[in-house]
Amino acid sequence: MSATTQQRPAAGPDAEEFLTQLRTFVGQQATPVRYAQDAVNPAMIRHFVEAMGDENPVYTDETAARSTGRSGIVAPPPMLSSWLMVGYKAHTAAAEHGAPDSPMTRLLNLLGDAGYVGVVATNDEQEYVRELRIGDRLKMTAVIEDVSPRKVTGLGAGHFITTLRTYTDADDQVVARQRFRILRFDPTVTKSSGQPAAADPGLRHRPFVMRDNQFWFDAARERRLVIQTCSDCGQLRHPPGPSCPQCGSFAWHETAAAGRGTVHSYVTSHHPKAPGYDYPLTVLLVDLEEGTRLVADYSGDPETVRVGLPVEVDWLDYGGDVTLPRFRNREEQS
Amino acid sequence: MTSDFLSGKAAIAGIGATEFSKDSGRSELQLAIEAVGAALTDAGLTPADVDGLTTFTMETNPENMVARSMGIPELKFFSRIPYGGGGACAPIQQAAMAVATGVADVVVAYRAFNERSGVRFGQGPPPAKTQATSDNEYRSWVNPYGLLTPAQQTAMFARRYMHAYGATSEDYGRVAVLARKHAAKNPHAWFYGKPLTLAEHQASRWIAEPLHLFDCCQETDGGQAMVIVSAERARDLPQPAAVITAAAQGLGPDQYQMVSYYRDDLTRIPEVELCARQLWAQSGLGPGEMDAAVLYDHFTPYVLNQLEEYGFCGRGEAKDFIADGNLELDGRLPTNTHGGQIGEAYLHGTNGVAEGVRLIRGTSTNQPKGVSNVLVTAGVGVPTSALILSTAR
Numbered sequence: 061m062s063a064t065t066q067q068r069p070a071a072g073p074d075a076e077e078f079l080t081q082l083r084t085f086v087g088q089q090a091t092p093v094r095y096a097q098d099a100v101n102p103a104m105i106r107h108f109v110e111a112m113g114d115e116n117p118v119y120t121d122e123t124a125a126r127s128t129g130r131s132g133i134v135a136p137p138p139m140l141s142s143w144l145m146v147g148y149k150a151h152t153a154a155a156e157h158g159a160p161d162s163p164m165t166r167l168l169n170l171l172g173d174a175g176y177v178g179v180v181a182t183n184d185e186q187e188y189v190r191e192l193r194i195g196d197r198l199k200m201t202a203v204i205e206d207v208s209p210r211k212v213t214g215l216g217a218g219h220f221i222t223t224l225r226t227y228t229d230a231d232d233q234v235v236a237r238q239r240f241r242i243l244r245f246d247p248t249v250t251k252s253s254g255q256p257a258a259a260d261p262g263l264r265h266r267p268f269v270m271r272d273n274q275f276w277f278d279a280a281r282e283r284r285l286v287i288q289t290c291s292d293c294g295q296l297r298h299p300p301g302p303s304c305p306q307c308g309s310f311a312w313h314e315t316a317a318a319g320r321g322t323v324h325s326y327v328t329s330h331h332p333k334a335p336g337y338d339y340p341l342t343v344l345l346v347d348l349e350e351g352t353r354l355v356a357d358y359s360g361d362p363e364t365v366r367v368g369l370p371v372e373v374d375w376l377d378y379g380g381d382v383t384l385p386r387f388r389n390r391e392e393q394s
Numbered sequence: 395m396t397s398d399f400l401s402g403k404a405a406i407a408g409i410g411a412t413e414f415s416k417d418s419g420r421s422e423l424q425l426a427i428e429a430v431g432a433a434l435t436d437a438g439l440t441p442a443d444v445d446g447l448t449t450f451t452m453e454t455n456p457e458n459m460v461a462r463s464m465g466i467p468e469l470k471f472f473s474r475i476p477y478g479g480g481g482a483c484a485p486i487q488q489a490a491m492a493v494a495t496g497v498a499d500v501v502v503a504y505r506a507f508n509e510r511s512g513v514r515f516g517q518g519p520p521p522a523k524t525q526a527t528s529d530n531e532y533r534s535w536v537n538p539y540g541l542l543t544p545a546q547q548t549a550m551f552a553r554r555y556m557h558a559y560g561a562t563s564e565d566y567g568r569v570a571v572l573a574r575k576h577a578a579k580n581p582h583a584w585f586y587g588k589p590l591t592l593a594e595h596q597a598s599r600w601i602a603e604p605l606h607l608f609d610c611c612q613e614t615d616g617g618q619a620m621v622i623v624s625a626e627r628a629r630d631l632p633q634p635a636a637v638i639t640a641a642a643q644g645l646g647p648d649q650y651q652m653v654s655y656y657r658d659d660l661t662r663i664p665e666v667e668l669c670a671r672q673l674w675a676q677s678g679l680g681p682g683e684m685d686a687a688v689l690y691d692h693f694t695p696y697v698l699n700q701l702e703e704y705g706f707c708g709r710g711e712a713k714d715f716i717a718d719g720n721l722e723l724d725g726r727l728p729t730n731t732h733g734g735q736i737g738e739a740y741l742h743g744t745n746g747v748a749e750g751v752r753l754i755r756g757t758s759t760n761q762p763k764g765v766s767n768v769l770v771t772a773g774v775g776v777p778t779s780a781l782i783l784s785t786a787r
Contacts, residue, residue, distance in 0.1 A: 265519070265542065267534035268526040277534075298656065299535045305648075325554040325660065328603040329546045332517055337540045340603075345550055345655050353656050357539050367557040384538055 075210060075377075082170065082207040082219060090164035090202040090223050096143045100135050100196040108139050135192040140227060140236050143192070144200045163204060167221065171244040176218050183222075183241035189234050198235065201226045205239070209379050212260045218245025262379035263336030272302050275314060281383045283375045286314040287352050298352035319373035320390070321348040326358070326365050344387055346371060357386030364389050396675035403494035405628035405635035406486070406783065408437025408621035409748040414584055414739035417511040418615035426455040426506035427463050429617030437621040438632040439500060446471035446492050446501030448485035450742065452478055455506060471498035475643075477651065478515075479692060479773025482743025483781045487641035489622035499623065505744040506617030514613055518542040532650050545610050545693065547652040548775060549602040552695035554660040556604060559710035561698065563604055567595035568716050569694035570608045573730050576723075577737025580759045584612060585737045609694040611735035618744040620751070629786065636754040639767065639784040640676035644668035645777035652775045661710075663696075666703040669771070669780040677767075677782050681705040684782075685765040686753050687727050688746040691734040696774040701727075704769065723762050731760040743772050750783045 098104065102120070109119050117124035118134055125133045135143075146154075159165045168179075192198075208220035225238040269277045279286040288300035291311035295304055303310050329341040342358040342365055358365060359374050371387035378384060410432025412418065412425050434440060441464045447457040448471075457472040471492045475481035489501035507513075513520060519542060523530050541547050555561055574590035577583035590608060598607035628635035646664030648657050657664070674680050681704055689700045698712035706727055707715040715721075721729035732738045732749035739745050750770040752758045765785075772779040 264540070265533075265537040267538050268531050269534070270526050270528075270531060272528070273531065273534060299532070325550045325557070325655075327541065327546055327549040327553065328600070329540060329549070330600040330602065332543065334518060334540065334542055340600075341540045343539045343541055343546070343550075345554075355536050355539050355541060355653075355655060367554070378538065382538075 078174065079207070079209055079219075082167065085163050085167045085204045086207060088163040088204050090204045091162045094144050094146070094200045094202075096198040096200075097147065098143070100143060100192045100194055100198070102133060102194060104142070105133065105135050105139070108136060108142070112136070112138075130191070131193065133194055135196075137186070137188045137191070137236075139192075140186060140188070140238065141225075143198050144227070164202070164223070167204065167207070168244060171219060175246045176244040178216060178218070178243075178245040178247045180215065180243050180245070181240070182220065182243050183239065185239040187237045189236055192235060196235070197230050199228050199232075201228070209262070211262060212258050213243065213245065215243065216245040216247040218243050259336050259338045260379075261336055261376055264378055265334070265336075266378070266380075266382060267384070273300050276300055277382070279314065280375075280385065281381060283383060285317040285319050285348075285373050285385055287317050287348070287350055288312050289315040296350055296352050298354055315350070317348055317350050317352075317373075319348075321346040321371055321387070323347075323365060323367055323369040323371060324353060325367060328362050328365075344371065346387055354385070357384065358388075359386050360389035360392060364392070396672045398676050398678070400487075400490055400494055400641060401639055401676045401678075402625055402637055402784075402787075404490035404622055405625045405637045405786070406620050406747075406751050407623045407628045407631045407633055407635060408433045408435070408439065409619070409751050410434070410436050411582075411618045411741075411745065411748060412506070412616045414582060414614050414616040414741070414745070415510075416584075416613070416615060418508055422507050422512070422617075423455045423459055423463060425508070425615070425617035426453075426460050426504050426619075429506055429619040430460060430464060430502050430504050433502060433504075433619035433621045436633060437623070439621060441466045443500045444502055445469060446489060446498035448473050448475070448488045448492075448501060448503045450474060450478065450481050450485070450505055451476040452742075453505060453507075455504075460504065471501060475779070477773070477776040477778070479690060479742045480776035480778040482690065482772035482779060483641065483747060483770055484643050484772065484779035486620060486622060486638065486747060486781055487643060487779060489620075490638045490641050493622060493624045499627070501622045502619055503622065503744070503747075504617065504619040505742050507742075508615040509740065510613040510615050512615070516543050516545060516610070516613065532653060536653050536655075541653070543602070544652055544775070545605055546602040548693045548695065549605045550653075550655060551660050551699075551775070552604050552609075552693070555695060555698065558661045559713070561695075561710075561713045563596065563606065563609075564592060565698070565713035565716065566604070566609050566694040567592050567606070569691060569697045570595050570736050572716070572721055573691060573734035573736035576731050576760050577733025580733050580738060582759075583733040583738040584614065585733060605693060605695075608736075611692050611740045614735075614739040614741060616739055616741055616745075618741045618748055620744070620747055625786070634755045635786045636751040636783040637786055638781060639679070640673040640782040641779075642669045642672035642676070642781075643777070643779045644672070649777060651777075654775070661699070663699045663703050663774055665778050666700055666771070666774060666780075669778060670704045673769070673780055673782050677784075679767060679782065683767050684727060684769045685767055686731065686762055687721075687729045687769040688732070688750050688753075688771065689729055689734075689769075690743050690746065690771045690773050690778075691730060691736050692740070692773060694736070697729075700771055700774060704771075723760055728760075728762040728765075731758045731762065746770055747781065750781065754783050754785050 292309035485503035
């Protein structure tokens with residue numbers, strides 16, 4: 061079930077390097093500027109509203125449209141992308157011979173080569189600046205706006221790609237904007253394991269990172285487990301705080317923990333279920349060798365956990381600069 | 395050093411509540427007003443007599459809204475106690491201190507909410523808990539790993555206690571079975587007429603192992619209020635006084651809210667022991683003089699801890715103390731005679747204070763014989779509070 065066993069790294073430096081590579085495409089023009097093959101025209105509008113069952117007369121009846129204060133018939137806003145469609149011939153040609161080279165094609169190929177072969181459109185947000193009138197001739201520019209970190213979804217693990225499409229008229233005035241998001245995913249992540257995809261740790265609750273605890277979360281992001289240590293009396297303390305409860309000193313430094321410990325107690329949670337966690341969810345309270353205690357995730361089989369179990373730190377990326385400790389069963393390793 | 399100044403100075407002269415339901419169908423403010431009004435009627439007083447109000451910081455109905463809605467003309471004293479159910483007994487202590495010092499004459503402690511039909515506490519951090527403050531910082535060390543609810547957080551202690559003393563899920567289950575047995579005979583209880591067997595407890599689904607569903611108290615819509623006056627004035631009022639013989643708050647070493655995981659011994663609850671120490675010192679009484687108890691039962695395992703911290707039995711012996719029938723009506727310490735929060739209602743422990751008063755009056759639906767002193771406790775796992783209520787001497 062662990063996402064770290066797949067051929068591509070789910071997390072860690074390799075995953076970050078791959079994401080950095082993907083993100084070099086951000087800001088690039090996705091595909092060449094596309095020009096409408098036809099001006100906005102009554103025939104296509106009529107076909108569209110008949111198919112949609114939309115009987116609003118402002119789309120078909122010149123008199124009715126004028127009576128609403130418009131200069132004439134307008135196009136239904138949802139037709140936006142249809143004015144810029146490449147057409148059947150170009151579509152089948154691309155399917156047969158591959159899409160013409162473009163930054164978008166290169167980005168999709170990069171993902172495809174890494175096993176993210178599935179594709180599904182997930183979001184389509186459209187913003188209309190003005191209504192389209194008969195005779196408008198549109199032009200569309202698409203820019204790659206974002207590539208998400210790897211997410212594990214119900215379809216499989218993958219990356220979301222967002223493009224911003226800007227539609228302009230003959231005077232280069234913006235008439236509409238469209239944010240179009242697709243998921244490029246690897247369907248085998250779920251199918252080969254026969255189990256539902258692991259929950260996305262990116263959805264988990266985040267720590268409150270504040271002045272008094274930031275050093276600890278900064279270290280954790282670098283996969284270093286540290287313990288706050290009083291610089292005057294030497295007492296270790298966790299969770300951290302601004303002053304030493306033993307001697308009152310505000311001076312402190314970090315001590316690196318070996319990352320080994322034993323389970324002091326544990327919980328296996330079933331209900332309620334929060335997004336980002338797999339249930340039954342086992343959470344550990346670990347006595348570190350250094351003497352402090354901390355709560356952490358458990359990467360092992362819930363059946364194997366017991367009070368006194370020797371464990372060793374591992375890490376889990378929550379995405380967005382958060383990495384937190386999880387512990388693995390030390391008995392299973394030896 | 396604990397002073398006995400407060401002992402016997404104040405009394406609870408009236409109690410009142412709404413019905414306990416899962417969907418009250420009315421505002422939380424209305425529930426508060428109904429409860430306060432019922433308590434005043436019970437005490438033979440009117441809103442015009444009230445000059446103090448105390449409640450929880452978590453209460454959504456502020457003193458001014460209750461006062462203006464009820465026509466309470468002036469308030470000279472108002473205070474609030476934090477830490478949720480840990481504050482169950484503390485507003486009573488606040489009121490007792492106010493009347494004992496002459497700051498106020500008639501103080502009403504109240505708590506009202508639509509906790510089942512409105513914002514539920516068992517669903518994870520409430521919407522307000524999103525600020526990066528030291529109040530919320532403790533969540534950084536538990537929430538990201540999925541310890542989000544009180545049940546999940548309590549289960550960590552329950553598991554360690556089982557490991558330390560060989561307690562079992564059945565031992566926890568007996569607390570729930572006892573509560574439901576008492577609730578089954580209490581017409582005001584949600585589980586009136588609905589006892590629970592140990593087998594049903596064992597078969598109930600896991601919430602957070604080792605806690606089953608029936609180790610967790612229910613959720614409730616309702617309101618509860620208590621009227622506190624001086625012990626002297628209480629003598630002139632219609633109900634038999636429940637004298638406040640002792641009242642204490644406790645916050646222990648290395649204290650967190652529900653997740654004090656960093657103490658050496660997780661089977662000990664030092665803030666509860668701190669309350670016990672103060673109650674015994676204020677009252678001159680000991681566990682042997684308690685004739686009944688209302689022990690806060692949000693989660694069954696914490697009832698075992700409380701029996702040990704108050705000295706009713708030795709460390710690790712609570713499971714046997716319970717199994718031997720000591721908490722039954724004819725036992726050594728009849729406990730949660732109203733059905734507890736598990737069986738009657740979850741009113742953040744305030745309905746338990748009201749049951750303490752009924753036990754002193756001799757009017758509990760499960761009234762044991764010869765009750766002179768009752769221990770009432772508040773939420774465990776957080777900074778807490780406790781009372782000893784007594785018959786007038």
